[in-house]
Amino acid sequence: MQPSIGGRPPTPRTVLLAEVAQATQRLADAGVPSPRFDAEELAAYVHGVKRGELHQVKDTDFDARYWEAVARRENREPLQHITGRAFFRYLELQVGPGVFVPRPETESVVGWAIDAVRAMDVAEPLVVDLCTGSGAIALALAQEVPRSRVHAVELDEGALRWTRKNVEGSRVTLHQGDALAALPELNGQVDLVVSNPPYIPLTEWEYVAPEARDHDPQLSLFSGEDGLDTIRGIERTAHRLLRPGGVVVVEHADTQGGQVPWIFNEETGWTDAADHRDLNNRPRFTTARKTLP
Template sequence: MTPSTGSAGPSTGSSAGAPRSVLLAEVARATQRLADAGVPSPRHDAEELAAFVHETDRARLHLVADPDFDARYWEAIARREAREPLQHITGRAWFRYLELRVGPGVFVPRPETESVVGWAIDAVRAMDVAEPLVVDLCTGSGAIALALAQEVPRARVHAVELDERAVGWARRNIASIPEGTRVTLHHGNALTALPELNGRVDLVISNPPYIPLTEWEHVAPEARDHDPQLALFSGEDGLDTIRGLERAAHRLLRPGGVVVVEHADSQGGQVPWLFPEDRGWADAADHPDLNNRPRFATARRVGH
């Protein structure tokens, strides 16, 4: 999307004694520019970028006085207007109770994945296991692995990622929180990794690539042009990686262990069928996200 050619500078008509006029007026103008560019959440992003540039938070924007207006705000707005992800501009992403470092080369965690992790956390807490053993396949930034380590205090988490640049981001995030000491990062193929854990794992979780190759032109520019292709696309129907994850999860899980796999809402009803009873699975089911759209599938490993 070509950025707007409208004015990129601050207004000059602020009146004395109105310390909130300039910044909030510029946020309003920025909101319109982002909306015209097709940004899905223009007001939120305009405010978030203003808070980032002025080193405050959105709730305190009204406290930024006129003389403190930073012209770098318009540089940030131009980048977002061109559909560069908000998180690449700020260098951070929020995920559950975590602040993660993200940027070019790593998939930006999405809010819908938080409900996937919430289900997994509840499932692990319900297990009668003193120190749950968890594997996060296709970890990307490490968001899922770190959330599980943080919210299940005795869990030991192994995170696997193939892309070298993403591994670098995950390594930084793991080092940034105390619970990261219980996360072991592995640079390797999620489908063949960790044979030493075969039959021992309590929970396998993954947010894998699941977009069909045929949908390339319909993917939002923020993802298509900035997220790693390896983290997005997976065969003609988008399910190639999930088919491989079914075999990997079956190999890794102990009897009674659980697999949790995110998928596209359009794939609701398809993914549970990839975990059939005749291959050692039970209770395969789909679950909705907070918008009541099918978002992830779960199944329980049975047999020996």
């Protein structure tokens, strides 16, 4: 708590802002990429309010557990693991150790996929989300395209513990299995396949942010020497699942924009392969259409 000035006690808003400012500096010194946002989000979480309501927290209500949460974030534990929640488009998801935390960059991927499904002249579009993780992509599609039928595939049991919680009560059908051998019963019927697969090269391990490297499941991060092994497998799976004219959407690293479209080439049965940029203007995902007969 900051001292009073001129004999007047500080207002509750001033007190809380002082705590958040101190936490922001601590997080910045620890190398946290978004220190102010994280300091405010932790304060909101600990005090049971939204970030925009922090000014309502009174001096007498300040919870010292805030500093415990700040210390955990200083050690580069993901913000979402501390709060137990991740926000993605219009969703609030449960996340924690064992599941990949959805990133804002993926919202651009999902936005494109949603627009593509809405534009299809199909009464009930059939969608498959491979490597679903928390279920973020599948749930966003099910929520924003209510007429769609969405299937989500995840292999890792640690991730599925969270996926099951998130999809409970939704219209998403969850399957445990290998994305590269998934859902043979849907071969040739799917309208859109979407995936945020592992795509980090094994050689890049030391450059990965501690939040991901030390806390996200390794299965969701790394994929061979060039990072493209799983995407190559998804190309084959998507071609098997999609109907002629169906569309695939695959996220990749911003350094892979010149490589991934070549995986979806005419020789393997694709057309209109193109790369797209995210809101930060970085190459982020590739789309392609299965060739018509």
